[in-house]
Amino acid sequence: LSTRAVIDQALAGHSTEAMAMAGCAALAAAATVLGPSLETHLSVIVADSVAQLHLEPRIQRFLASVETLEHLEHSDFLDRVTVLDHASWKLTHGLWSVIDVVFAGLRLLLLMLLLGTVSPVLLPLLVAAGVALALDQHGQRGVARAETDTAESFRLQRHLFTLATQAATSKEIWVAGVGGELARRQRAAWDEALVRRTAARLRSAGWRLGGWLMFSLCFAAGLVLVLRLAATGQASAGDVVLTLTVAVALRDSVQSALVRAGVALNAGTYVEPYLWLRDYVARHRQTGQRLPAPAVLRDGIAFEGVTFTYPGTARPVLDDVSFHLAAGSVVAIVGEFGSGKTSLVKLLTKFYTPDAGTIRVDGTDLSDLDTEAWRSRCSAAFQDFGRFRIRFAETVGLGDLPHADTAGRLADAVAAADADGLVRRLPNGMDTQLGRLFGGVELSGGQWQKTALARASMRQGPLLFVLDEPTASLDAPSEGAILERYMVRARELAARTGAVTVIVSHRFSTIAGADQILVFGAGRIMEAGTHAELLALGGRYADLYGIQARAYTAN
Numbered sequence: 247l248s249t250r251a252v253i254d255q256a257l258a259g260h261s262t263e264a265m266a267m268a269g270c271a272a273l274a275a276a277a278t279v280l281g282p283s284l285e286t287h288l289s290v291i292v293a294d295s296v297a298q299l300h301l302e303p304r305i306q307r308f309l310a311s312v313e314t315l316e317h318l319e320h321s322d323f324l325d326r327v328t329v330l331d332h333a334s335w336k337l338t339h340g341l342w343s344v345i346d347v348v349f350a351g352l353r354l355l356l357l358m359l360l361l362g363t364v365s366p367v368l369l370p371l372l373v374a375a376g377v378a379l380a381l382d383q384h385g386q387r388g389v390a391r392a393e394t395d396t397a398e399s400f401r402l403q404r405h406l407f408t409l410a411t412q413a414a415t416s417k418e419i420w421v422a423g424v425g426g427e428l429a430r431r432q433r434a435a436w437d438e439a440l441v442r443r444t445a446a447r448l449r450s451a452g453w454r455l456g457g458w459l460m461f462s463l464c465f466a467a468g469l470v471l472v473l474r475l476a477a478t479g480q481a482s483a484g485d486v487v488l489t490l491t492v493a494v495a496l497r498d499s500v501q502s503a504l505v506r507a508g509v510a511l512n513a514g515t516y517v518e519p520y521l522w523l524r525d526y527v528a529r530h531r532q533t534g535q536r537l538p539a540p541a542v543l544r545d546g547i548a549f550e551g552v553t554f555t556y557p558g559t560a561r562p563v564l565d566d567v568s569f570h571l572a573a574g575s576v577v578a579i580v581g582e583f584g585s586g587k588t589s590l591v592k593l594l595t596k597f598y599t600p601d602a603g604t605i606r607v608d609g610t611d612l613s614d615l616d617t618e619a620w621r622s623r624c625s626a627a628f629q630d631f632g633r634f635r636i637r638f639a640e641t642v643g644l645g646d647l648p649h650a651d652t653a654g655r656l657a658d659a660v661a662a663a664d665a666d667g668l669v670r671r672l673p674n675g676m677d678t679q680l681g682r683l684f685g686g687v688e689l690s691g692g693q694w695q696k697t698a699l700a701r702a703s704m705r706q707g708p709l710l711f712v713l714d715e716p717t718a719s720l721d722a723p724s725e726g727a728i729l730e731r732y733m734v735r736a737r738e739l740a741a742r743t744g745a746v747t748v749i750v751s752h753r754f755s756t757i758a759g760a761d762q763i764l765v766f767g768a769g770r771i772m773e774a775g776t777h778a779e780l781l782a783l784g785g786r787y788a789d790l791y792g793i794q795a796r797a798y799t800a801n
């Protein structure tokens with residue numbers, strides 16, 4: 247507007263007005279340069295703080311508040327988590343772009359009003375710009391769909407990449423010489439995802455190009471019209487300059503609106519999984535009032551006709567299983583690989599719910615107990631134990647967060663896991679940072695297992711103490727020392743809370759002292775009794791025990 251006024255006033259010989267208008271034009275130009283730069287800085291600051299401080303912890307809290315672990319088997323859940331991985335910044339930045347789009351729209355509207363002051367015939371250009379935007383958004387939606395649809399291939403590619411680059415797995419890959427094959431599979435998974443994503447992006451570019459061409463043609467026609475108006479004296483020289491200036495600004499504005507709309511729409515790719523996840527968690531969070539866990543166990547834990555099948559599979563891994571774990575007892579579970587031992591432990595810790603039958607804790611259905619309250623009375627060391635690369639004291643303290651800083655508790659837990667010698671060898675003792683990734687000390691498999699055992703020994707009053715293959719990565723002297731300590735600990739816990747200690751093991755030497763031994767086979771209990779009773783029975787347990795005993799003797 248100022249530019250048009252400068253030209254028209256100058257041509258009319260009004261130099262003072264022309265100077266004043268030139269000043270206005272300079273101010274407007276300065277604002278145009280400063281505004282976007284300030285906005286960019288502000289958007290980065292806001293996106294960073296919202297993403298890191300609020301969104302990522304929120305997504306983690308979502309995931310942590312699902313009652314069971316069944317969701318980890320659902321591919322639609324995993325697809326969304328894959329899309330959301332590292333996406334919080336993009337999501338926040340994208341949402342900021344929605345504000346940008348609104349302002350870009352207002353700017354477009356203003357430009358069109360300016361054109362309207364030259365001739366109302368130019369106004370339909372706004373419709374042309376709208377159509378161009380709509381075509382662009384249509385293309386972007388296709389890209390978003392392709393990203394969600396190919397999330398599984400993408401996940402496979404990431405998984406294969408991680409396998410090939412992590413120290414633990416790359417050793418096996420190196421020795422087996424399958425690096426090339428894994429790279430080929432990784433490439434195939436990546437290609438599959440990339441082909442669909444690229445096709446969607448090319449289609450999207452086509453829609454964008456088509457829309458922009460259509461708009462450019464309309465604008466060229468408008469410009470011809472203004473020139474003809476000027477030729478017949480119905481428009482001034484200032485009008486022609488205004489139309490040309492707006493032409494350039496309009497082109498930039500439409501392009502910027504398209505880009506911003508693209509970013510905002512891309513945020514939609516992350517908004518959908520985020521909202522889906524939020525709804526999923528709301529549906530699967532524990533609802534209603536549940537019963538507290540008992541203070542002490544008096545009767546014990548009973549499985550009554552329990553059947554369980556993993557989600558998405560057909561065959562039950564536990565099939566109509568019934569048994570009683572007496573309060574205060576040490577129960578060993580043995581059986582062949584894949585016979586359902588760990589699955590049983592997962593049901594006990596409420597990671598899954600049975601399809602049929604009931605698990606009772608002192609007569610109360612486990613599903614009626616408050617999940618968090620029950621888990622807070624469980625201690626467990628799993629065979630696929632976590633390797634938490636933080637300070638040694640912290641990795642142990644995670645087992646009982648309220649007492650993570652209590653030196654006495656930590657020391658007892660370390661002693662229970664026979665890890666005192668390990669701590670003495672660490673350069674900074676309990677304060678040693680673990681993991682080479684963070685400049686700390688890397689532990690061996692057995693040493694990591696000891697940290698898991700120590701973590702599981704932190705709680706002083708569990709009702710259920712689970713040791714799933716507790717000594718699989720340990721040498722014979724450590725195994726002996728640890729089992730001796732855990733037997734003592736089991737008796738102490740039994741006296742304190744009536745706790746049941748469950749030991750899952752393939753090593754029969756580790757379980758001979760148990761009060762009850764359950765022998766599993768194909769998801770059912772084949773035999774049950776004490777070591778002496780089962781040997782006298784001369785069945786499966788006696789066979790397996792005999793094989794192991796002969797192997798030890800031969801060694």
Ligand SMILES: Nc1ncnc2c1ncn2[C@@H]1O[C@H](COP(=O)(O)OP(=O)(O)OP(=O)(O)O)[C@@H](O)[C@H]1O
Nearest residue numbers: 319556559563581582583584585586587588589590
């Ligand atoms: N998350 C899962 N989804 C589907 N099937 C599973 C899952 N976890 C285990 N299974 C299957 O359930 C069966 C029982 O597995 P489980 O881990 O309970 O056996 P296990 O007796 O503990 O075996 P191991 O001695 O090898 O540890 C196996 O056939 C296994 O393939």
